[in-house]
Amino acid sequence: MKVMTEQDFEAHRPQLRAVAYRMLGSAADADDAVQDAWLRMNRTDTSAVENLGAWLTTVVARVCLDQLRARRTRREVHVPDPIITEESGPDPEETAVMADGVGLALLVVLESLTPPERLAFVLHDMFGVPFDEIAPMVDRSSEATRQLASRARRRVRGQTPDPDPDVARQREVVDAFFAAANEGDFEALVSVLDPDVVLRSDGGTARPQLTLTLRGAQEVASQAALTRQLAPFVRPVLVNGLAGAVVAPKGKVQVVMAFTVVDGRIAEIDVLADPERLRDLDVN
Structure with a gap:
């Protein structure tokens, strides 16, 4: 043997x-x-x-x-x-095998x-x-x-919603979301969100104010509008194989955002804002 x-x-x-x-x-x-x-x-x-x-x-x-x-x-x-x-x-x-077919949602x-x-x-x-x-x-x-x-x-x-299979199309929708946030255009934000969109955010013990769950296009758009100052620091990445972003003011990653785009609208947003876990992920 x-x-x-x-x-x-x-x-x-x-x-x-x-x-x-x-x-x-x-x-x-x-x-x-x-x-x-x-x-x-x-x-x-x-x-x-x-x-x-x-x-x-x-x-x-x-x-x-x-x-x-x-x-x-x-x-x-x-x-x-x-x-x-x-x-x-x-x-x-190895990274592709880890992420294949398993979005954060x-x-x-x-x-x-x-x-x-x-x-x-x-x-x-x-x-x-x-x-x-x-x-x-x-x-x-x-x-x-x-x-x-x-x-x-x-x-x-x-x-679990099935995301649109075209990553390029996902990116168009996510880019429209950030453009609307940057411009403070509330109606444009609502237009790219599914009416029943869910936003989950995890700030960990260091940022408990960022641990929340929001539901509905109006609620999520209002939250996005409050963070418009971060929009210029968005860098597009793939998060578990889907269109996502890291937000890195002055080169330091503060937030990772994953988007689930369904039928041309954002159905789910998952936000990781826990500094300790971001350090462990070694996001550059």
Whole structure:
């Protein structure tokens, strides 16, 4: 039997990080979970393991499940960690795998699931892991695990809008939003927002006044109009593969904004304004 090596592990790292990020909503926590899997592989006799990828996925999933259960005692996080890439040039493969098909709006809904529901949904619906392999991780039968995923799927479909697929078109709408904010044009702001738009902002413990949730075009437009002084410092980026922005007065990033554009209007805005988490993301 083959002894597994670091090279074998590295071949699976992008997929493992993608699983962990969808489970935890945090790039840093995802890296920790993957590192834990690496340590466990080194401590375990894997000579009889026939499918290392499946075995490692199970290890990472169990680590993530434990972390999710431990979060009951933590501060609520309103906006998950974004994956930020520049609009020009190819994305690094590992970053692309992390962000592919998982916008912040989806991650917010995943945060509302129970840990077993989230695990069943992520592993089965996003990575095609069979229910009979997931069932032992959540101490349920295959049929009960299927029901977990089904409940999660209904919630995800009911609460997560499907963004417009054309990123260039998304960018046009987001640019129109910032142009209207910069000009203080309230009516123009309202026109680019879905009537039921949701804005979520997370300022962390350092900026609690920026932790809020607003609903409706009038409310969100009013908030945007108040921050018009920041509009000149907006730099376009991709946030989890969708049109987004960083706001960096004097070159220091203060805010990351993710937009979900549906049918030519902004349906959701997720804002990360927590200085500590922005430092951890190493946004330039």
